[in-house]
Amino acid sequence: MIWDWEAFFHYIHSPYLLTGAGVSLALSIGAMLIGLVLGGCAAMMRMSEQRWVRLPASGYVWLFRGTPVLVQLIIIYTGLPQLGLQLGVVASALIGLGVNEGAYLAEIIRSGISAVPKGQFEAARAIGMTWPKTMRIVVLPQAMRIIIPPLGNAFNGLMKTSSLASVISMEELLRRTELLVQVQFKVLEIFIVSALYYLFLTTVWGLIQSRLEAYASRSVAPAANVPVPADAT
Amino acid sequence: MPPESSAIVEARGVHKHFGATHVLKGVDLAVSKGEVVVIIGPSGGGKSTFLRTLNFLDRPDSGEIWVNGAAMGAPEAGSGRAKLSDAGLSRQRRQIGMVFQQFNLFSHMTALENVMSGPIHVLKTDKAAALADAKRLLALVGLADKEASYPGQLSGGQQQRVAIARALAMHPSVMLFDEPTSSLDPEMVAEVLQVMLDLSQRGMTMVIVTHEIQFARKAANRILFMENGRIIEEGRPQDLVDSPRNERTKQFLNMVAEGS
Ligand SMILES: Nc1ncnc2c1ncn2[C@@H]1O[C@H](COP(=O)(O)OP(=O)(O)O)[C@@H](O)[C@H]1O
Ligand SMILES: [Mg+2]
Numbered sequence: 001m002i003w004d005w006e007a008f009f010h011y012i013h014s015p016y017l018l019t020g021a022g023v024s025l026a027l028s029i030g031a032m033l034i035g036l037v038l039g040g041c042a043a044m045m046r047m048s049e050q051r052w053v054r055l056p057a058s059g060y061v062w063l064f065r066g067t068p069v070l071v072q073l074i075i076i077y078t079g080l081p082q083l084g085l086q087l088g089v090v091a092s093a094l095i096g097l098g099v100n101e102g103a104y105l106a107e108i109i110r111s112g113i114s115a116v117p118k119g120q121f122e123a124a125r126a127i128g129m130t131w132p133k134t135m136r137i138v139v140l141p142q143a144m145r146i147i148i149p150p151l152g153n154a155f156n157g158l159m160k161t162s163s164l165a166s167v168i169s170m171e172e173l174l175r176r177t178e179l180l181v182q183v184q185f186k187v188l189e190i191f192i193v194s195a196l197y198y199l200f201l202t203t204v205w206g207l208i209q210s211r212l213e214a215y216a217s218r219s220v221a222p223a224a225n226v227p228v229p230a231d232a233t
Numbered sequence: 234m235p236p237e238s239s240a241i242v243e244a245r246g247v248h249k250h251f252g253a254t255h256v257l258k259g260v261d262l263a264v265s266k267g268e269v270v271v272i273i274g275p276s277g278g279g280k281s282t283f284l285r286t287l288n289f290l291d292r293p294d295s296g297e298i299w300v301n302g303a304a305m306g307a308p309e310a311g312s313g314r315a316k317l318s319d320a321g322l323s324r325q326r327r328q329i330g331m332v333f334q335q336f337n338l339f340s341h342m343t344a345l346e347n348v349m350s351g352p353i354h355v356l357k358t359d360k361a362a363a364l365a366d367a368k369r370l371l372a373l374v375g376l377a378d379k380e381a382s383y384p385g386q387l388s389g390g391q392q393q394r395v396a397i398a399r400a401l402a403m404h405p406s407v408m409l410f411d412e413p414t415s416s417l418d419p420e421m422v423a424e425v426l427q428v429m430l431d432l433s434q435r436g437m438t439m440v441i442v443t444h445e446i447q448f449a450r451k452a453a454n455r456i457l458f459m460e461n462g463r464i465i466e467e468g469r470p471q472d473l474v475d476s477p478r479n480e481r482t483k484q485f486l487n488m489v490a491e492g493s
Contacts, residue, residue, distance in 0.1 A: 119337035122290055123396075127351040127403055128327035131319050137354050141341050 020176030034098025039105025064103035077168040093165035112147035152209035247296035258462035274459035330400030338384040345380035370398040390421025
């Protein structure tokens with residue numbers, strides 16, 4: 001027998017794998033949130049006028065983009081205890097994926113903010129907005145249009161990258177798939193089910209992402225060369 | 234020490250460098266209430282930089298700027314800081330409206346939202362009052378029917394008039410204009426100059442950088458000629474425009490006259 005449909009339909013309803021998919025999703029969301037906070041801070045710091053503020057942020061981005069996330073995960077989970085820093089599986093996975101993601105998001109956020117014309121900052125400053133207000137009211141809403149598409153792609157990537165946490169025995173979808181295969185031997189059927197779960201997650205996210213993109217662009221006027229009727233108000 | 238004059242804005246000995254370039258070489262200017270000062274001069278002479286030091290968008294390297302009797306950027310007494318805080322500087326900037334060559338309207342806000350942005354987010358004016366004032370100002374610049382338009386839907390001249398309304402919404406005690414008509418198509422220049430002329434007649438204190446000599450002649454109380462980071466000549470409009478004493482001023486006015 002080459003392909004066992006019965007097994008396939010059995011595993012596609014398996015609460016064991018389904019829970020694994022839930023854990024993958026939760027892990028991705030958690031890591032994304034950590035990444036957004038770290039990436040946002042690093043992006044702001046890298047735009048500072050002070051060298052000593054820029055440097056640590058640049059170092060962070062350089063370090064975590066320059067080494068494989070798999071190596072980072074293993075160092076955090078199995079290496080740090082040697083220095084007396086013992087993190088649990090879940091904490092290691094969240095921190096490892098989140099800190100790594102932050103380095104990438106920092107670049108995305110920074111390029112979004114630098115795409116906002118300098119005149120927008122100056123006009124905000126000139127009417128007396130403080131720096132935080134300038135960012136919140138003028139710059140970030142405009143940067144969002146640019147940031148959201150790559151941010152969405154980053155989250156799509158993260159849901160797949162989260163499977164790397166299986167190597168530190170985090171019981172997410174891939175780890176549970178492997179465990180199941182070891183006792184049930186339906187290798188292809190189980191892995192296909194697992195792949196379909198990932199596909200489902202990324203597809204649903206794709207739909208949400210296009211909504212978000214539409215929302216962020218809601219206030220974008222038609223391009224300047226689009227004629228406006230004289231009586232438009 | 235505060236200035237003894239009744240100046241709204243006073244610059245004393247302002248110097249500014251960008252890297253090795255010495256852009257402002259000791260500029261002095263006192264503008265009294267209701268006065269319209271026009272600054273002319275060749276490009277690269279430091280006119281924009283000087284305007285930007287007046288509201289501390291560019292911080293002078295030395296010299297002082299006094300606005301309504303307070304030194305711009307001076308740290309709060311007893312704060313122990315070397316510089317004024319961001320919040321303190323932002324508070325000082327509210328008194329100074331600025332209009333840019335490139336308009337710089339907030340592109341994600343409608344004309345009305347642009348005009349209301351300062352009162353709502355900076356002055357914390359209540360929404361109804363800010364709305365009424367913004368509508369009044371848009372009507373003042375002749376754009377009552379464009380309040381729901383985004384900057385991308387407006388012509389250059391219309392955008393610049395919204396930008397003027399946005400600055401006025403802060404009820405500043407002085408307005409700075411940096412070549413407000415230089416990036417406009419010729420047919421839109423007049424509508425913006427007209428708004429500025431109206432403002433001057435209503436007693437607004439203004440400092441204007443422009444190449445529109447005929448406008449300067451009509452609107453200005455005083456014209457300054459600035460070159461190479463210094464004010465080289467100043468005088469009443471008819472004197473400076475019709476019989477400039479300085480050779481450089483003469484050459485510049487001839488050049489501008491040929492260009493137009
Ligand atoms: N942010 C800046 N960085 C470096 N150089 C500058 C900057 N702003 C202005 N400059 C230089 O200062 C000089 C004066 O510029 P500017 O004030 O714009 O003159 P103007 O408005 O009279 O044309 C120019 O040589 C310009 O290149
Ligand atoms: Mg200039």
